[in-house]
Amino acid sequence: MITVENLTKSFQGIPVLNGVSLDVQSGSVLGVVGPSGAGKSTLARCVALLERPDSGAIRVDGTDLTALGGTALRNARRQIGVVPQGDSLLRQRTAAGNIALPLESAGVPGPQRRSRVGELLDLVGLTDKAGSYPDQLSGGQRQRIAVARALAAGPSVLLADEPTSALDPETTGSVLTVLDRARAELGVTVLVVTHDMAVVRKICDDVAVLEEGRVVENGKLLDLIGDSNSRTASALLPAVDLNPVNESNFDRVADVVLVGFAAVGALLPEASHRFGVEVNLLGGGLTRLAETPVARFRLGITGERADSALEWISEAGGVVRRTLKGPQGVAA
Numbered sequence: 001m002i003t004v005e006n007l008t009k010s011f012q013g014i015p016v017l018n019g020v021s022l023d024v025q026s027g028s029v030l031g032v033v034g035p036s037g038a039g040k041s042t043l044a045r046c047v048a049l050l051e052r053p054d055s056g057a058i059r060v061d062g063t064d065l066t067a068l069g070g071t072a073l074r075n076a077r078r079q080i081g082v083v084p085q086g087d088s089l090l091r092q093r094t095a096a097g098n099i100a101l102p103l104e105s106a107g108v109p110g111p112q113r114r115s116r117v118g119e120l121l122d123l124v125g126l127t128d129k130a131g132s133y134p135d136q137l138s139g140g141q142r143q144r145i146a147v148a149r150a151l152a153a154g155p156s157v158l159l160a161d162e163p164t165s166a167l168d169p170e171t172t173g174s175v176l177t178v179l180d181r182a183r184a185e186l187g188v189t190v191l192v193v194t195h196d197m198a199v200v201r202k203i204c205d206d207v208a209v210l211e212e213g214r215v216v217e218n219g220k221l222l223d224l225i226g227d228s229n230s231r232t233a234s235a236l237l238p239a240v241d242l243n244p245v246n247e248s249n250f251d252r253v254a255d256v257v258l259v260g261f262a263a264v265g266a267l268l269p270e271a272s273h274r275f276g277v278e279v280n281l282l283g284g285g286l287t288r289l290a291e292t293p294v295a296r297f298r299l300g301i302t303g304e305r306a307d308s309a310l311e312w313i314s315e316a317g318g319v320v321r322r323t324l325k326g327p328q329g330v331a332a
């Protein structure tokens with residue numbers, strides 16, 4: 001587990017991190033998002049101790065890294081694998097040679113090294129590229145090798161800074177699959193800095209939004225999407241208001257968010273049946289967050305028991321985010 005407590009960092013007197021606190025649970029993936037210059041990379045570099053914070057603590061599995069020096073610090077750094085921003089492979093080394101680098105630095109003997117490199121090539125799905133040089137690989141393949149290299153020494157934490165920038169969506173998918181496998185198969189805790197909400201959508205359990213060096217939003221992705229003020233929710237959920245709606249045709253108009261197979265598949269027909277109301281979908285749609293189906297709909301409801309239907313949807317786990325027509329208090 002990674003705990004960041006009240007981290008501050010300035011460059012030439014200009015504050016870049018202003019008291020950042022975060023938790024990343026073991027074996028989970030945290031996405032750090034936010035506008036350019038918000039301090040995301042600086043945060044990741046501080047967590048990796050590539051940059052010394054001015055104050056605050058960074059605990060990895062309980063040990064405060066900022067308090068360490070010398071050998072203890074070097075050992076602690078081995079617990080943290082880093083996938084740097086941009087192309088970071090050595091051009092003159094093969095894919096296998098790049099992955100072997102941290103093992104060579106750690107003095108791992110040849111046979112063990114070869115076996116470990118083989119495992120990692122398998123993990124990232126590039127066994128057949130062992131002997132290829134970076135220039136012979138695609139951008140996505142190079143990134144997968146960079147992930148394998150970061151995992152070589154068996155870290156408990158993986159930091160990836162913009163691992164999918166400049167990749168097309170299909171290639172992005174292959175890199176994300178590798179990060180997800182690192183978490184699922186090796187139990188590694190992952191912190192990924194990204195501009196790309198597709199990364200959040202596909203692999204993140206938690207999200208932290210950074211702005212001007214402060215965390216302005218933080219939480220479990222599936223909790224945030226039910227919050228009507230969440231920026232993460234607005235970025236990830238289908239838009240509900242693309243079509244103009246004549247509200248006078250309905251007794252109630254409301255926006256709802258449904259999470260999970262059961263809710264998405266059954267709640268609205270069930271509400272309609274139980275309360276004898278007609279439920280019309282006026283906008284919005286379905287999406288997926290990792291494996292979880294999520295829907296945001298604008299509903300137009302007609303029938304005497306429209307309010308009861310909305311209340312029931314809310315009690316049954318749907319989030320009635322906004323009632324556009326009808327009592328504002330309904331189930332909100």
Ligand SMILES: Nc1ncnc2c1ncn2[C@@H]1O[C@H](COP(=O)(O)OP(=O)(O)OP(=O)(O)O)[C@@H](O)[C@H]1O
Pocket residue numbers: 011012016034035036037038039040041042043195
């Ligand atoms: N080593 C450094 N020396 C001086 N200023 C720095 C240094 N590293 C970062 N900064 C400054 O700190 C601020 C935050 O930079 P950082 O790279 O952490 O932001 P970011 O959110 O990752 O941005 P981007 O998404 O564009 O990569 C920027 O104004 C940047 O110029």
